[in-house]
Amino acid sequence: MKMHTSIAAFLLASTLTAFAGQAPAGIADPDLPITHGDRVYAAEQFSNTISVSDPADNKLLGVIKLGDPQPGNLSPLYKGQVLVHGMGFSPDHKTLAVVSIGSNSVSFIDTETNAVKHTTYVGRSPHEAFFTPDGQEVWVTVRGEDYISVIDAHTFEEMIRIKVPAGPGMQIFSPDGKLGYICSSFNPETVVVSVADHQIVGHVKQASPFCPNIAASPDGKQVWFTLKDIGKTQVFNAQAPFDLIKTIDTGPITNHVNLVNNKNGSFAYVTVGGLNEVKVFRTDTFEQVATIPVGNLPHGIWPSGDGTRVYVGLENADALAAIDTLTNKVIATIPIGQAPQAVAYVPNAVTKGDGKDNLVPLGTAGQATHLKLGSKKKQAETSVTLFDQGLTQVLQASVTGLDPKKPYVLALSDKPDGSGTLEALSNFMTNPTGSAIVNAVGPIRQIVKADHQADRRYLVVTASVDGKPGQVIQVQRD
Structure with missing residues (x-):
């Protein structure tokens, strides 16, 4: 009797595995x-x-x-x-x-x-x-x-x-x-x-x-x-x-x-x-x-x-x-x-x-430039992709590692460490987990990947002070 029960259980298990359904x-x-x-x-x-x-x-x-x-x-x-x-x-x-x-x-x-x-x-x-x-x-x-x-x-x-x-x-x-x-x-x-x-x-x-x-x-x-x-x-x-x-x-x-x-x-x-x-x-x-x-x-x-x-x-x-x-x-x-x-x-x-x-x-749908931003504490917290649209790109940043529900600015700096002149690209507010998806459009790749160092700018995330870039929180790592 036990053998028959075991066989029945095996057959049932096999059936369920074969007909799992996705x-x-x-x-x-x-x-x-x-x-x-x-x-x-x-x-x-x-x-x-x-x-x-x-x-x-x-x-x-x-x-x-x-x-x-x-x-x-x-x-x-x-x-x-x-x-x-x-x-x-x-x-x-x-x-x-x-x-x-x-x-x-x-x-x-x-x-x-x-x-x-x-x-x-x-x-x-x-x-x-x-x-x-x-x-x-x-x-x-x-x-x-x-x-x-x-x-x-x-x-x-x-x-x-x-x-x-x-x-x-x-x-x-x-x-x-x-x-x-x-x-x-x-x-x-x-x-x-x-x-x-x-x-x-x-x-x-x-x-x-x-x-x-x-x-x-x-x-x-x-x-x-x-x-x-x-x-x-x-x-x-x-x-x-x-x-x-x-x-x-x-x-x-x-x-x-x-x-x-x-x-x-x-x-x-x-x-x-x-x-x-x-x-x-x-x-x-x-x-x-x-x-x-x-x-x-x-x-x-x-x-x-x-x-x-x-x-x-x-x-x-x-x-x-x-x-x-x-x-x-x-x-x-x-x-x-x-x-x-x-x-x-x-x-x-x-x-x-x-x-x-x-x-x-x-x-061209497969053409994009990928960057990362980080802070002093973490080398990579934010991923950035520049989706090629011809002369311009759609920038999308997956921003993480910030304080929740606070305003920030995605900006360009003329210094790699963000200490130079800052130019705002997009203002954003973080969600309750301190993250956000941020977008901008422009000839950004030509700026952040400029051939001449004097012309190059660097992506940074800063605190927002009355809607303008403030203290630099994250800087471009590549």
């Missing part, structure tokens, strides 16, 4: 082994491209160009997209939904041909989009307003708007397709919506107002969301009464979270931009089991169809990091476009041909 699918869905037909997509905010990579050999195949870089998009914009940012995909793995914040659009892309088959324009500053599990609707968080735009997945027309707290950040669905979970980027409240009738059926209090990302577990039991401003990740019960289960300190500029099932168990992977790390937690005990250094400013993250890898967009490194989830080591780094945001891994995206139609080379 987000956003359910736990009973089969794992999908990595093949050359799979694709990893990254939405690239400053080059306005979608990079397309083959995970079987971790190779960039090319990019889908949705718009022009600066300065082309500063003129009246009659075509093309700006600030390519969010991404979701259909349950049949044949359509990408790509959100562009600056042009208020959702581009629907055929994964077989890489062609845009329709563009739907929605309200002010949409952020993320995702298909319902039955493939009938696409929900778009219109973060600049206070609603979800529900789009018919076949006609691509808006069907209805779901009123939610202002600034909806992202939505994801329960694996059974019955519930939608919508966190907020402006209000400390996540709402739960019934997919059948589009009515709010639950509320979850957020520890802060700024949630950019949310993920539901394949077993239908948990929902995880990140809080970028305070560096925390929270977990709540996926079923009513939607009670909060756990709050985890994850670190400054906590960006995205996703869930992975593999033979070692069920895990949450969290990108922590201010630490340049991915942190890994068990979903049963919430124990942190790994810290993975990945590169500058990790942002979007998504698992492979079999859970053996996760792919991470490195916003300030123009790269995609591939992590082996059984060893929690980076096994490849793929050069991609500028400032990747959302990442999506789509199994069996291409079922015929080589899947390279309508792709163009990376070109």
Whole structure:
């Protein structure tokens, strides 16, 4: 009798392992082994491209160009997209939904041909989009307003708007397709919506107002969301009464979270931009089991169809990091476009041909200059990337190591130690973790990398005195 029980337990364990299911699918869905037909997509905010990579050999195949870089998009914009940012995909793995914040659009892309088959324009500053599990609707968080735009997945027309707290950040669905979970980027409240009738059926209090990302577990039991401003990740019960289960300190500029099932168990992977790390937690005990250094400013993250890898967009490194989830080591780094945001891994995206139609080379989208700033105490606290836009660059600094909720200035100095004349580039305020994302535009590379020493200037972070540069806190290290 004991032998029969053991055999039954073994068979059950084997079945669960073989049918683990990866987000956003359910736990009973089969794992999908990595093949050359799979694709990893990254939405690239400053080059306005979608990079397309083959995970079987971790190779960039090319990019889908949705718009022009600066300065082309500063003129009246009659075509093309700006600030390519969010991404979701259909349950049949044949359509990408790509959100562009600056042009208020959702581009629907055929994964077989890489062609845009329709563009739907929605309200002010949409952020993320995702298909319902039955493939009938696409929900778009219109973060600049206070609603979800529900789009018919076949006609691509808006069907209805779901009123939610202002600034909806992202939505994801329960694996059974019955519930939608919508966190907020402006209000400390996540709402739960019934997919059948589009009515709010639950509320979850957020520890802060700024949630950019949310993920539901394949077993239908948990929902995880990140809080970028305070560096925390929270977990709540996926079923009513939607009670909060756990709050985890994850670190400054906590960006995205996703869930992975593999033979070692069920895990949450969290990108922590201010630490340049991915942190890994068990979903049963919430124990942190790994810290993975990945590169500058990790942002979007998504698992492979079999859970053996996760792919991470490195916003300030123009790269995609591939992590082996059984060893929690980076096994490849793929050069991609500028400032990747959302990442999506789509199994069996291409079922015929080589899947390279309508792709163009990376070109200038892959050109950037990388710098680091530090203080006397720490050699490297702030990463800076200058994304090439022709004669100008978009500067993005991932600033860390400062005092919380205080004003600072990113400036140029004519002395390496910051002791010379200071010229302000951008004023900013740190969040509660003493970090910030700071942007500026100009011919900055030509200044900080000038051939003649007398013409060179150096990036520094200073205290703010009535909006002007004060005491130097961090200086350029390279």
